[in-house]
Amino acid sequence: MSNSEVLSVLGLCKKSGNLALGFDACVESATLGKSCLILVAQDLSANTRQKLYSQLARAATDLIILTDLSMDDIGKCVGKSCGVISVNNAGFAKKIRSLLNTDNIYVQEGANI
Secondary structure (H helix, E strand, O other): OOHHHHHHHHHHHHHOOOEEEOHHHHHHHHHOOOOOEEEEOOOOOHHHHHHHHHHHHHOOOOOEEEOOOOHHHHHHHHOOOOOEEEEOOHHHHHHHHHHOOOOOOOOOOOOOO
């Protein structure tokens, strides 16, 4: 996987308006059924991860993928430093999942990651 390719796709997704950035925006997207994929930065705190998993369990979302991207990498790409990103377009989500080689990997609520 090339982080630059993933960041490039995230930049395109942001320009098209299909990206929700930050904890609250991602939870809202998942609750409304807009979210196709949720990416979690590697340096997001364990406490925030557990809160995220708890909130998303209520929304019945299991498309959560931990990445090796840092919040700084994400911030440089999309203009806002955040640890949680929701991709709200199926095409972009599929491309990112293929770049991350995680077509069949899901993180379930309460996972120890």
